[in-house]
Amino acid sequence: MPMNAHTSGRAALRLQQVTRHYQMGETLVRAADNVSLSIGVGEFVALLGSSGSGKSTLLNLMAGLDRPTSGAIFAHDRNLAEMSSEELAKHRSHTIGIVFQAFNLLPRMTLEENVELPLRLAEVERSERGARVREAVDRVRLSARLSHRPSELSGGEQQRAALARALVNRPTILLADEPTGNLDSTTGDEIMFLLREINESLGMTIVMVTHEHPRAERFAHRLILMGDGKVISDGGAS
Amino acid sequence: MKGRDLAELAARNLREAVLRNSLTTLGIAVGVASLVAMLSLGVGLQNLASDRLSRTGLFDAIFVTPKPNTPSFRRLESPNPAALTPVRPLDNDGRHQLEALPDVIAVYPEIRFPTEIHYAGNPYATVVAGVAPSDRNDGAFDQMKGSFFSGPSADEAIVQIELARQLSTPPEAAIGKDVVLRYAERQALPAESGGGKSDGYSIVPREERLRIVGIIETDPAGGFGAFGRARLFIPLKVAETLRAAQTNDLRDLLRDTPSKRTYDSLTVRVSGASKVKDAEDAIKNMGFAAYSLLDASNGLNLVFRVFDMFLAIFGSLALVVASLGIVNTLVMAILERRREIGILKALGAADRDVKMLFFVEAGAMGLVGGVLGVLIGWLIGRAINFGTNVYLARQALPAISVTAVPWWMVGLAITFSILVSLVAGMYPASRAARLNPVHALRYE
Numbered sequence: 001m002p003m004n005a006h007t008s009g010r011a012a013l014r015l016q017q018v019t020r021h022y023q024m025g026e027t028l029v030r031a032a033d034n035v036s037l038s039i040g041v042g043e044f045v046a047l048l049g050s051s052g053s054g055k056s057t058l059l060n061l062m063a064g065l066d067r068p069t070s071g072a073i074f075a076h077d078r079n080l081a082e083m084s085s086e087e088l089a090k091h092r093s094h095t096i097g098i099v100f101q102a103f104n105l106l107p108r109m110t111l112e113e114n115v116e117l118p119l120r121l122a123e124v125e126r127s128e129r130g131a132r133v134r135e136a137v138d139r140v141r142l143s144a145r146l147s148h149r150p151s152e153l154s155g156g157e158q159q160r161a162a163l164a165r166a167l168v169n170r171p172t173i174l175l176a177d178e179p180t181g182n183l184d185s186t187t188g189d190e191i192m193f194l195l196r197e198i199n200e201s202l203g204m205t206i207v208m209v210t211h212e213h214p215r216a217e218r219f220a221h222r223l224i225l226m227g228d229g230k231v232i233s234d235g236g237a238s
Numbered sequence: 239m240k241g242r243d244l245a246e247l248a249a250r251n252l253r254e255a256v257l258r259n260s261l262t263t264l265g266i267a268v269g270v271a272s273l274v275a276m277l278s279l280g281v282g283l284q285n286l287a288s289d290r291l292s293r294t295g296l297f298d299a300i301f302v303t304p305k306p307n308t309p310s311f312r313r314l315e316s317p318n319p320a321a322l323t324p325v326r327p328l329d330n331d332g333r334h335q336l337e338a339l340p341d342v343i344a345v346y347p348e349i350r351f352p353t354e355i356h357y358a359g360n361p362y363a364t365v366v367a368g369v370a371p372s373d374r375n376d377g378a379f380d381q382m383k384g385s386f387f388s389g390p391s392a393d394e395a396i397v398q399i400e401l402a403r404q405l406s407t408p409p410e411a412a413i414g415k416d417v418v419l420r421y422a423e424r425q426a427l428p429a430e431s432g433g434g435k436s437d438g439y440s441i442v443p444r445e446e447r448l449r450i451v452g453i454i455e456t457d458p459a460g461g462f463g464a465f466g467r468a469r470l471f472i473p474l475k476v477a478e479t480l481r482a483a484q485t486n487d488l489r490d491l492l493r494d495t496p497s498k499r500t501y502d503s504l505t506v507r508v509s510g511a512s513k514v515k516d517a518e519d520a521i522k523n524m525g526f527a528a529y530s531l532l533d534a535s536n537g538l539n540l541v542f543r544v545f546d547m548f549l550a551i552f553g554s555l556a557l558v559v560a561s562l563g564i565v566n567t568l569v570m571a572i573l574e575r576r577r578e579i580g581i582l583k584a585l586g587a588a589d590r591d592v593k594m595l596f597f598v599e600a601g602a603m604g605l606v607g608g609v610l611g612v613l614i615g616w617l618i619g620r621a622i623n624f625g626t627n628v629y630l631a632r633q634a635l636p637a638i639s640v641t642a643v644p645w646w647m648v649g650l651a652i653t654f655s656i657l658v659s660l661v662a663g664m665y666p667a668s669r670a671a672r673l674n675p676v677h678a679l680r681y682e
Contacts, residue, residue: 065584065675086588093586104581104679108254120243121586165585 011074012173012205013039013062018071020057020229031057032068033229039222041172042203044196046216049226055209056177058226062207063096063175064088075173093122097166101178103158105150105165111137112146115165122169136164140194156187163194174198176208180215188212192219239591248598255571262560262567263607269557270611270655274643275618276553277651280546282619282641287538292511297531300506300518302336304328305527326525328501336506339520341513346370347501349477350468351484356418357405364401366419367468368477372507381636384413384452390475395419395448401469402453412450419446419470422483441483448472557655560607561662564600568666571599572673579670580678589671596667597660604659608652615651616643 020032031054039045047055060066061073064080073080075095083091092098105114115136119129137143140160150158159179166174176195180188196219199206210216216223225233239247252259291297304325326332336345349368354361371390373379379386379396387394395417402409405417423444454471484502506528508517514530521528572579579592619641627637 060676063584065679086590089583089586089588089591092584098584100584100679104577104584106578106581108250117582118585120247121239121582121591123240123243169586 010041011038012041012043012076013207014072014074014077015058015061016072016074018058018061018068018073020054020061020066021069030054030229032061034071035229035231036071037224037231037234039205039207041205042199044199044206044219044221045208046220046223047207047209047226048211048213048216048223049232050211053226054229055226057229059175059177059207059209062173063098064091093118094169095171095173097169097171097174099159099162099166099174099176099179101181103150103155103162103182105158105161107150110147110149111142111153111161111164114150114161115168118165118169124169132168132170133164136168137161139167139198140164154187155183156190159183159187159191160194163191163198167198171204173205173207176206178209178211180210180212188215195219239587239594244591244594244598248595248602251571251575251595252599252602255567255574258567258570259603262563263603263610265560265563266557266603266607266655266659267610267614269554269560269658270608270651271614271618272556273550273553273654274612274615274647274651275622275641276549277546277647278615278619278641278643279622280542280549281644281647282623282639284539284542284546285642286638286640287542291531291538297511298508298514300508300514300521300528300530302328302504302506302521303502303527303529304500305525328504328526332524332526333501333504335524336504336521339506339517341508341510341517342506343509344370344372344507345504346474346507347478348503348505349474349482349484351421351482353470353482354420355470356420357412357415362401362404364469365467366421366470366472366477366482368474369396369471370474370505370507378454378456379452381456382452382454383410384450386452387473388451390473391479392451392473393446393448393476394451394473396452396454396471397450398469398471399453399455402450409453413453415450417448417450417470419448419472420444421446421480423481424483425481444480446476446480554654557658561658564603564659564662565665567603568596568600568663569669571596572666572670575670576673576678579673580675580680583673583675584679592673593667593671596670597663600659600663600667601656604656605652607659608655611655612643612648612651619643 015035015037018032018035019030022029022031033054035054035058047058049055057066061068061080062075064075064083068081071081075091078091080088080091105111106117109117112133115133116129119132124132134143137146140163142157142160142164145153145157145161150161153161159182163179174195179195180191183191192215195206195208198204206220208216208220213223223233223235224231304327306325333345333347336342346368351366352363353366354363356362369387371387374386382396384396387396397405397409397412397417399409402412406412406415421444422441424439425442426439506517506521508514511532514532518528518530518532582592622641623639626640630637
């Protein structure tokens with residue numbers, strides 16, 4: 001398992017023989033098939049692969065949104081497979097930040113309210129919330145749009161808002177599922193630059209699922225190629 | 239998630255589908271209103287009955303008579319000689335003993351005698367009854383024309399409306415006029431033999447002039463049939479001083495002491511209904527027969543409890559139907575907010591947070607529906623009262639209140655509404671909490 005030069009040497013995420021099978025009718029789908037890998041603290045990893053290769057399944061397992069059929073997933077040495085659903089919710093709240101392809105902002109909330117939402121769920125004191133929201137929104141350069149609803153924002157702004165929401169609880173790991181998939185190339189690059197900036201300035205571990213190989217090579221430290229639920233190749237970006 | 243955040247998010251969700259949630263809440267309100275209206279009618283009728291009955295003076299009164307010692311009328315049963323003990327007469331000694339009992343505030347006889355009255359030169363046959371001062375609270379005197387007796391010894395009379403109509407047209411014109419009462423006075427005869435024992439009494443015709451001060455529309459109850467069919471009422475103290483011959487006088491004649499006055503019955507009034515039982519037991523120990531309406535009133539309360547229970551069950555049916563509306567609304571909300579639930583879970587919401595969010599929404603609908611329902615139920619009660627009183631006014635009867643919404647009912651209805659809503663919210667809430675976030679996030 002290669003460990004990139006950008007990492008501290010400690011593992012932020014460690015997968016040991018992780019398998020995730022689905023039963024679809026009479027067919028058994030092996031979405032993740034005996035995957036083992038380790039992602040160091042501060043690494044920027046791109047999970048690549050065609051549609052159905054199992055990369056999103058792996059991301060959901062790392063996020064604690066799904067449980068493996070077998071194997072173990074360690075996030076900072078804590079095994080997610082052994083956690084109760086309550087503990088997994090805490091893991092998602094405090095350790096993980098997630099960004100989706102479809103942004104997934106709540107349409108009836110303003111940008112400020114959307115970014116504040118994880119703080120409510122984490123039971124952060126009200127007096128602290130304002131500063132935390134401003135800090136996250138400043139980082140993605142959306143301070144002027146606080147009172148706007150998602151429908152009043154461009155696609156790029158919505159993804160930046162989603163990024164601010166993912167950062168507001170100061171997680172150690174950021175998981176991004178096709179973060180540029182719904183954006184044009186210029187806006188997509190803006191998001192990628194933001195991700196790189198976050199990775200470099202905060203030392204945050206980033207795992208990004210994408211099918212855009214060139215962009216992954218340009219921004220990530222490490223590329224993991226998946227196919228049929230297995231890791232096909234794992235190496236540093238050129 | 240903290241309570242305040244939960245409440246804010248729930249309020250936001252409720253505002254989002256304002257029409258559907260308002261209609262669901264209105265459904266609950268109608269259910270609660272039906273429950274409150276039914277219960278308020280039951281409680282109102284119970285209050286009305288209790289009030290009317292307590293104003294008759296029947297519930298703080300004990301009816302005392304000499305103990306009967308007549309053998310069974312059944313032929314096959316041989317008379318038990320032990321049961322044929324001498325009867326203790328209800329005389330003045332007994333009366334003083336009764337007056338000395340604790341919590342007894344008055345002891346008075348039932349005085350009623352047939353008489354002939356003269357009014358404006360015309361004779362009228364009627365029955366006269368003595369009225370104790372405590373009978374002033376009897377409902378029959380509430381709506382009287384004129385006034386009650388000016389004092390316990392006033393030479394005054396109150397006339398029942400039917401007699402008043404015979405006396406004068408209009409009947410009210412009789413008030414302030416005099417009526418002459420002709421009655422038979424009982425006078426003890428001096429003893430003929432040397433033993434000093436009276437041999438009986440004589441009946442002497444007498445007259446008493448009384449001023450009519452009031453007219454009553456309905457017959458007062460005044461005890462256990464005390465005033466039945468009497469048409470002229472005079473103060474009890476006056477009635478006693480008249481020493482008018484009564485039906486039990488013949489019985490007195492057959493006793494050893496015919497001149498010694500006995501009573502057919504005495505009414506013992508105690509300071510409250512709760513004191514009746516002890517006083518009744520004490521009177522029975524004194525060798526008299528005693529009867530009160532305490533047992534009857536307990537039976538009446540039981541009847542009203544059962545009546546209220548059935549009204550509450552029928553009223554609750556509407557609330558149960560309304561609770562299905564909550565289930566429907568929240569299940570619809572899960573379908574609509576499936577993706578949102580997935581997002582919340584991805585951002586760190588625990589199953590418990592999602593469940594509580596739906597619970598709070600159901601509870602809020604229950605609370606608002608409950609408050610609104612109590613208000614509507616109270617208005618329905620007012621409408622029933624209004625309708626009843628319009629009808630009574632047309633019948634020239636006094637206004638009454640047939641519904642009542644006491645504070646305990648307000649609290650009970652709102653609590654019940656919230657509880658029913660929470661129970662209705664249980665299934666949708668646990669279903670929402672169980673949603674797989676991966677599937678929920680894929681949902682379009």
